[in-house]
Amino acid sequence: MPMLTASQVHIDQPLTNLTVAYLQSQDNFIADKVFPNVGVDKKTNKYYIYDRENFYRSEVQPRAPRTRSQRIGMSLSTATYTCDVRSLSTDFDFETLANADTALDIRRGASEMLTHNLLIDREKRWMDTFFGAGIWTTEYTGVANAANDTAAEVTQWDDYTNSTPIVDVTNARRAMQVASGGFKPNKMVVTRDVHDTLVNHPDILARLNGGATVTNTAIITAAKIAEIFEVDQYLITDAIQNSSSEGIAESLGFVSTKKAALYYAPASAGLMVPSAGYNFTWNELDNASGYGIDIRSYTGDFLRIEGVSEVLEANMAYDQKVVGADLGVFFNTILS
DSSP: OOOOOHHHHOOOOOOSSOOOOOOOOGGGOOTTTSSOEEEESSSEEEEEEEOTHHHHOOOOOOOOTTSOOOOOOOOEEEEEEEOEEEEEEEEEEHHHHHHOOGGGOHHHHHHHHHHHHHHHHHHHHHHHHHSSTTSSSEEEEEESOOTTSOTTEEEOTTOTTTOOHHHHHHHHHHHHHHHHTSOOOOEEEEEHHHHHHHTTOHHHHHHHHTTOOSSSOOOOOHHHHHHHTTOSEEEEEOOEEEOSOTTSOOOEEESOOSOEEEEOOOSSOOTTOOOSEEEEEETTSTTOTTTOOEEEEEOSHHHHTTTEEEEEEEEEEEEEEEOOGGGEEEEESOOO
16 A cells, blocks of 8 residues: 655755854954054044153253253154955846745845955954064063073963963063053953963962862853953954865864964043054945944946846955054964
């Protein structure tokens, strides 16, 4: 006797309430969290810099009656920014748009893909600008054993027997305070592997376990590590990128590894406000204020000739700028 089967009574179709797309959390990216944004109305321009030497030199003299007080001067210099437009696009033909299942919402998918690419690119540019060797006045290099090496070298922090990360950061803070004329770092940025090393480091655990009990265990949070290193904000770089070209097997990895840095950055930009860095963003680009992304849609006869129904384009316009090299400290190859 013939019996119906499951495949005969149902024809498989894509679900209308589920699609799968790999989109990293915004928390993975730190390029918009470290330095203040400066919204500008011109793509290129200059800004003033007061020379510090005249502010810190004490030339106060006693003044006798009917004599002039000691007079000093000040000087200015300028620096420039250029908000280059970073752009990426994709397009659809008529047949694809007309035949696409509603659940796909391919326009939204395309916008998310373009946005994701721009965020990864921005993160990589941030690393190149602010998170590398030869950028900051104070710099340390991690080595296998720094016991007999120069003051610019520290023992790599994954050496749990000999390294002293808390002491290293304390020394770096003091060195920056002198180099910058009194500013202490208030932000610390580490790569994921450095963070994972620190949370298991005996020096860190000793600080956290002191008040731990069976019912009140020592949970290692970013806020607690920030307290240990005496900074207001402790950030972990978690962004992942595919370093392979199109058509080559995927190669995923962290955007940056084995690095750490300390910075001084104010809550917001302003007149006579120093900072290790600023993010200049061009306000004339829609949605650019606050480091945003401008998504544009193009249609028209000029595209129809080529069989293209719609072009989606994502744009950002910014300049990541080091404005105070003495307000940063960099730890290079801090892990083995």
